[in-house]
Amino acid sequence: MGIERPPTGHDVELAALAAAGDRRAFGELVRRHGSAVRGLLRRLGADPATADDVAQDAFLVGYEQIAEYRGEGAFAGWIKKIAARLYLRKVKREARLVLTETPEEEAPVGPDGSAATADRLDLDEALKSLSKAERLCVSLCYGADWSHAEAAEVLNIPLGTVKSHVKRGLDKLRARMAAPSGSASNDSARRESHG
């Protein structure tokens, strides 16, 4: 027997093969999107070990539910949503989710309101300046492509609270990443309409 090559093709084709029982096709999807899912979970606030565990679980759940994915959106988005839900369920179960209105400790920002040059494009570094709740809400809305309403429903907090977490988070990220001023209101308005 020759060496088995991993299946190739578009994600939708691979998902269809996986739905028909081809585990190698699903393995290729894991190879393509594993890092994205792991990265998102870390950005949501999971420590590396937890992020990897939840990412693995998310792919196993994804395999079980692969028939439900019909290619309406990107596979990466679909699997990220599963991963985000699993992570939230985990932190809720472990009672580690505290979504307070009051900002938690903040990382220092430069005197002019911007961070050091080396950090400007480093999203992961910038996320450290956000509180847990802000980080979670911003990452759910921008990383997992959830609407504000979806985040509020799953987090079981008022919509307004999600919006304020996101707004504060965006403001901090903008300052941290030295973004041009004046886009905060536009960002919020657009995300709200998305929600």
Add this chain to the structure above:
Amino acid sequence: MADLDFETQLARLYGQAPAFRDAELFAQQVTDRLDRGWALRRVLIGATGVVAGVAAAAQLVSARFSTEFSEMSHEGAQQLGKLTQRYDQLFTLGGSETLWLAVALAGLALAFAVTRLMDEV
């Protein structure tokens, strides 16, 4: 970055998957877990078949025995010779097709389970 909309830029940054040195290992771990889960499922199905087959065979055998024993109590010890004779008939194809069928099914299920186990190992 100054000219780009911050939200778009943020979404783009979120869309960029970080590079993990152990990305291949992670993928392998997931596929291993998938394979293990699948193997376990197949073994469980096979084992269920074996248990069901054995249970059916045991039911049939015990039903035969109870019939024979009740006859023995009614007809007395002098029927022992007859019982022995009939018990012998139990294992002849002509008199106990059902029993042999159940045994064959159990054997088949066992063979299935063993094959699956060998497949996975």
